[in-house]
Amino acid sequence: MSYTVNCSILLTDLPLLERPAAAKAAGFDAVEFWWPFAESVPADRDVDAFVRALDDAGVQLSGLNFNAGDMPAGDRGLVSWIGREDEFAQNIAVVAAIGERTGCRAFNALYGNRRDGHRPEAQDELAVANLVAAAEGVAGIGGTVLLEPVSGTEAYPLKTAQDALDVIGAVRAAGPQNIALLADFYHLAVNGDDVGAVIEAHAAGFGHVQIADAPGRNEPGTGELPLQRWIDRTYELGYTGRIGLEYKASQPDPFAWLARAASA
Numbered sequence: 720m721s722y723t724v725n726c727s728i729l730l731t732d733l734p735l736l737e738r739p740a741a742a743k744a745a746g747f748d749a750v751e752f753w754w755p756f757a758e759s760v761p762a763d764r765d766v767d768a769f770v771r772a773l774d775d776a777g778v779q780l781s782g783l784n785f786n787a788g789d790m791p792a793g794d795r796g797l798v799s800w801i802g803r804e805d806e807f808a809q810n811i812a813v814v815a816a817i818g819e820r821t822g823c824r825a826f827n828a829l830y831g832n833r834r835d836g837h838r839p840e841a842q843d844e845l846a847v848a849n850l851v852a853a854a855e856g857v858a859g860i861g862g863t864v865l866l867e868p869v870s871g872t873e874a875y876p877l878k879t880a881q882d883a884l885d886v887i888g889a890v891r892a893a894g895p896q897n898i899a900l901l902a903d904f905y906h907l908a909v910n911g912d913d914v915g916a917v918i919e920a921h922a923a924g925f926g927h928v929q930i931a932d933a934p935g936r937n938e939p940g941t942g943e944l945p946l947q948r949w950i951d952r953t954y955e956l957g958y959t960g961r962i963g964l965e966y967k968a969s970q971p972d973p974f975a976w977l978a979r980a981a982s983a
């Protein structure tokens with residue numbers, strides 16, 4: 720099993736550009752990030768600094784989120800956001816360019832919250848068009864777009880694996896096949912999905928897996944989820960990717976649970 724450290728939620732006591740090296744020092748070879756810039760189209764020097772931080776640390780960027788808006792303010796993606804289509808199109812080009820430079824091939828496109836003033840159907844229509852564009856935009860580098868059910872934001876409409884799979888089906892019907900489910904076991908469990916059944920039905924096709932325990936979204940072992948069992952079964956059923964560590968650290972050493980789990 721191989722892990723990738725989500726450096727947007729872990730190691731946050733360090734400046735962002737120091738986190739890849741900290742992940743490497745903690746024993747990891749791969750990291751993932753939510754969109755690490757303030758704008759959809761950051762300055763070249765900011766992209767260069769980000770890529771340099773990864774190179775200098777000697778870690779692989781295994782996953783990157785498209786710009787999802789102002790996450791601390793509650794935004795959860797631009798994909799279905801009517802009025803920001805041009806910005807999202809520009810973001811796709813930047814994401815693909817970062818993928819080309821770093822070897823990253825998995826790109827998480829958060830769907831976006833429901834917004835007042837537009838019919839949900841119109842937001843869903845835009846989402847499919849934007850996801851088609853995103854998939855086409857990263858196809859040239861062999862990239863895959865990931866679609867993730869998320870918890871904690873009532874306005875985010877993709878709550879269960881099936882919600883995301885329905886959208887993935889619509890995108891695939893429109894052409895691109897390089898889009899897959901991001902199964903975050905924490906989000907799915909908190910939303911009341913039957914994670915065990917999702918694994919049985921879809922594990923081989925997961926585009927990526929992320930974990931945190933629930934309640935709390937902290938390290939495995941701090942809550943009630945059978946994460947190890949779910950991970951083992953996911954691999955048994957044919958998943959070959961990494962497991963993203965996307966939890967909030969509840970202790971000074973965010974990775975201490977791994978040593979405990981290995982000796983258990």
Ligand SMILES: O=C(O)C(=O)CO
Nearest residue numbers: 753784795827867869
């Ligand atoms: O917003 C979140 O909680 C996410 O997991 C984004 O990838």
